[in-house]
Amino acid sequence: MDHLVLLLLLLLWSSGLQAEGKLNSTESVRLVGRKSRCAGTLELKREGEWRPVDIKYYYNSGWTLKTAAAACRELDCGSAVSVEQRDESSYRYMWGIRPDCVHSGSALRDCASSFSSRSILGLVCSDSVRLVNGTSLCSGRLELKSDQSNQSWSSVCEADFDQQDAEVVCRELGCGAPSVLQGALYGEGEAPMWSKEFQCGGNESTLLDCRSSGSDRNTCSPGRAVGLTCSEPVRLVGGDSRCAGTLELKHGGVWRPVGGYDSAWTLKEAAAACRELDCGSAVSLEERAESSDRSMWSIIPDCDLSGSALRDCAYSYSSQSILNLTCSDSVRLVNGTRLCSGRLELKSDQSNQSWSSVCEADFDQQDAEVVCRELGCGAPSVLQGALYGEGEAPMWTKEFQCGGNESALLDCRSSGSDRNTCSPGRAVGLTCSEPVRLVGGDSRCAGTLELKHEGEWRPVNDYSGWTLKTAAAACRELDCGFAVSVEWIEESSRRSVWWIRPDCVHSGSALRECASSDSSELIPGLTCSDSVRLVDGTSLCSGRLELKSDQSNQSWSSVCEADFDQQDAEVVCRELGCGAPSVLQGALYGEGEAPMWTKEFQCGGNESALLDCRSSGSDRNTCSPGRAVGLTCSEPVRLVGGDSRCAGTLELKHEGEWRPVGDHHYPDWTLKTAAAACRDLDCGSAVSLERKEESSDRAMWRIRSDCLQSGSALRDCASSFFFPFILDLVCSDLLLQPNISWSSSMDGVSEAQQQQHQEEFRVFKGSTFTISCSIQPQYPGGSFQLSFTSSTSAINYTQPAVNHSADFLFPAAEPAHQGSYSCVYHVHVFSHNFSSESRQLSVSFVGVRD
Structure with a gap:
């Protein structure tokens, strides 16, 4: 009986755990x-x-x-x-x-x-009302719960709901006034249908405070569930138009400004706000300091950029920094790759909120100069119809006649007569250049990085620790080649600079879009390669080789593999600050659309740049398809001071100097980050990671872990820093692969070949056979495990390694010996256990030999 009681108690206890778990x-x-x-x-x-x-x-x-x-x-x-x-x-x-x-x-x-x-x-x-499946918290299909004891929600039929009812719902949810009321806008859902008509006056606090019809509705036509969009309570105040001023949000009946400092807003976030305000493109963003802290809204940028409304992304905090935002009133670029590119759309009448495309026939270079200036961008670089799609906007019907100096497109004269038609594919697509430059260097591709905004050139701040990956984006934007180096320049005092968010740049956005105002005494000096680059590679040190021989002509040329050899590759890798060339193969990184370089290079191998090399006098007219040079330079990274090339202090070479990789007092490196470093070193998995304290801070490389884990190479993710700790790393790929071989008393010796498939040999009943395991000398000691698997069993045999080998003797072959064999070498070094496995050997049994 005691046992039954105990069993019952255990069952009750177990069910309690399950209940807690669920x-x-x-x-x-x-x-x-x-x-x-x-x-x-x-x-x-x-x-x-x-x-x-x-x-x-x-x-x-x-x-x-x-x-x-x-x-x-x-x-x-x-x-x-x-x-x-x-x-x-x-x-x-x-x-x-x-x-x-x-x-x-x-x-x-x-x-x-x-x-x-x-x-x-x-x-x-809200107790009893909600909007579901919408694009923001203030939009969706309306659902209602009238009975709190009954937890089911009901949709509402459009026939039982009007504008006054919508005003009550939007107010109850803390949103702005209703802007769209349309059946099935946000789907039908599976909720049951509310069966009475609402009769709100419009001033009620909640929908359930409204009167409703006495009789129930039995049916509601398909597609008639209420879809409701309430306006978002956001505005710009104090500016020259409704599209400029201090950004404010209304919440709980109170308007408060949006603060700048905590949000780190850039033009990219500002563009989302301009769209929500139904203004045009984001032109400028500035922070204005208040005399004291006050309650504001902070907007989380990641939330804002995900497509959520500003109100959904706001939280309350205190700040002295207020955001002033200027959007364009009447012109915007849509569907572009950046804020300064896209299909041109125009809104001529602010009371009518529709936007119109512009026909290419009605628009010229001078008109484009006005638009680019109006949007705070650089000069127009591309003007081409249908470059960014046709869209569904109506077509602007008059021709613009700008002089080129106007402040806004609508300040320009236009033709008196309307245009009735525009050929398909002729909506204006416009790309304005990005206002960015390098100054003070030996060429237009080297120097201090500066950005122009609001008519003012300012340097870019290096506080965030620019990596070569970030710098590469700047080099591309400057139409220079390749990011070769980034260095700190420390000034004597702080001044106004632009702070660039690296994550924003890496997403493909322009530097200008990723900038926010700051002050600093640290600015980056950037060197890009003038005339050579690697494109479409897996890291900055790999890709298809392209060359620009004439700086006045901005086109890049691919190089034919027949015109390029190992010595030429050594020059390119050195010019780009990478390690020695490791792979040189045509079409490894695609063909691209660049024209082909027409002369053969004849480098000695010691030149500083590819264009310093001699080249053949005659031009090449053709290059076989798939023969554009694909080049991989080794990454200048190593582990030193350990017992093998896969263990020791992690070091990186840059500008001809080896420096250790450092870490700070709050460790950033994990084994996950270290695993990426081991892969870069071609050393397998990370086994251990140790931080070793130095006596004082010294110049080291800081590796951004988020960059490294995204698949980038160590060098691409490095920036110069001073740290008190260096990193010691042990990776697992320390052992060579063992060999497996066999011998038989009847057949002599036959070694298993190192092939992709299994090696197979046949044994006769009663014969003696031996399977031998061996490995090239690396470390003393260790053991071999012979692993056997068949359809019915799995057995492991173990012997110590003597002279780096072991023999496993089978005195008499039997059918039970049929199966797969492999040698696994085990050794304990660097206070860790390591193992390496051979290819498999398949043994089959063929009976008694005649």
């Missing part, structure tokens, strides 16, 4: 302290304890309405209406929630970690 999300999260279950202080239960949620846990980013919306869904409440901060008098343990984890779809409880704070999150969700 805890319903609404049983682990709640809102407390208000009259409604959908408003109050957000609390989370974990490890049996209820604690409040901290509002500013992750990198001081704060809770946005987008994050709050996930909490409201988990609580089975409606839409997120507001997020508030309440500061307690002293610190206590709370739960910190990672927003990125929540946005991925995980439950709050799975994204929580213990944290000490005094800033508590207050959250208000």
Whole structure:
């Protein structure tokens, strides 16, 4: 009986654990302290304890309405209406929630970690109404929950809902006035249909406060579920037009400015705000300092750029820095690769919010100069119809007649008569140059990097630690070749500079789009190669070779493999600051569309640049397809001071100098980062990573781990820094592959060949055979494991390695010996265990020999 009682207790305990493991999300999260279950202080239960949620846990980013919306869904409440901060008098343990984890779809409880704070999150969700499947929190299909005890939501039929009802819903959700009311705009959904007609006056606080018809509706035509879009409460104030001024957001009935410092806004983020305001392109962005801190909205850039509305991405904080934004009133470039390129669209009437394309026949170079200047871009570089698609905008009907000096396109004269038609594919596509330059160097491709904005040239700040990967983007934008070096230039005092966000540049955006105003005494000096580059490679030191011989002619030429040899490759790799050439093969990195260089290079191998080499006098007229030079230079990286080339202090060579890779007091390197370094060294996986403290800071290389983990080479991700720690790394690929061979008493010796497929040999019943394992001498000792597998069994035999080999004797062959064999060499070195496996050998049994 005691055993039965014990078994019952164990079963009850086990079921309790399962219940805890499958805890319903609404049983682990709640809102407390208000009259409604959908408003109050957000609390989370974990490890049996209820604690409040901290509002500013992750990198001081704060809770946005987008994050709050996930909490409201988990609580089975409606839409997120507001997020508030309440500061307690002293610190206590709370739960910190990672927003990125929540946005991925995980439950709050799975994204929580213990944290000490005094800033508590207050959250208000709508009790009974929500918008689902929309593009922002203020748009979607309308759903209603009339009975809180019944947790089902109902769609609303368009026939039972009008503009006054929509005004109530938008106000209840904290959004702006309704702008679109259309059935099935956001899908039909599977919710049941609300069965009565609403009769709101328009001033009610909630939809359920409105009167409704007494009789139920039995049917609703397909495609008639209410789709509602409320306007986003955002504006620009204090400027010369509705598209310029201080950026403000309305929340809780109060307009507050958007702050600049904490958000690190760039023109790319500003462009999203201009689109939301239905203005044109982002022209300028500046921060204005206030005399004291006040409550503002901070916008999380990553959220804004993901397509979410500004309101969804905002959280409350205090700052002295206010954002002033200027968007173009009446002109914009759309569908381009950057803010300064795209199909030209125009809005002539501000009361009519529609945009018109412009016909190429009505637009010339002088008109383009005006547009580029109006948008704060450089001079026009490409003007071509249909370059950026046709779009669905109506066509502007008059010809522009600009002098070229006007401030805006609509200041230009235009023809008196309207144009009735425009041929397909003739909508104006315009590319303006980006205002960026290098000054003070020996050529136009070397010097201090400067950017022009608002008519002013300023240097770019190096505070973020520019890597060669970031510099390569700048070189491309300058139509120079290849990023060769980045160095710090320290000035005597701070001055106004542009700070460039590397992640923004790496996404393909122009430098100007990724710039925000800053002050610093550190600026980068950048050197690009003038006349040679590698394109379409896997790193900066690999790719198809292209050459520009004439700086006045900006076209690049591919080089024919027949005109290029190993000595030429050595010159190119040295010119680009890379290691020695390792692969030289035609079409390795594609053919490209560049014209072909027509002369043969005749380098001695010691020249500084490819164009310093002699070349043949006669031109080559043809080059066989697939013969454009593809070149891979080795990456100048090594491990030194260890017992093998795959262990030791990590060093990187740049500008002819080897320096160690460093780390700071708060370690940035992990084994995951180290694994990328091991791959770069062709040394397999990372086994261990150790930080070794130096007596004082010295010049080292800092490797950006996010850059390295994205697949870039170590050199591409390096920037110069002073660090107190150097990195010692051990990688796993230390051993050569063992050999496997066999011998038989009847057949003599036959060694298994190193082929891609299995080597097979046949043995006769009763014969003696031996399988031998060996490895080239690298390390003393170790052991061999002969691994045998068949359809019915798996057996391992182990022997110590004697003179780096071991023999496994089988006195009499039997059918049970049929299967696959491999040798695995094991050795303990550098305080770690390593192993390496041979090819497989297949043994088959053929009976008794006659």
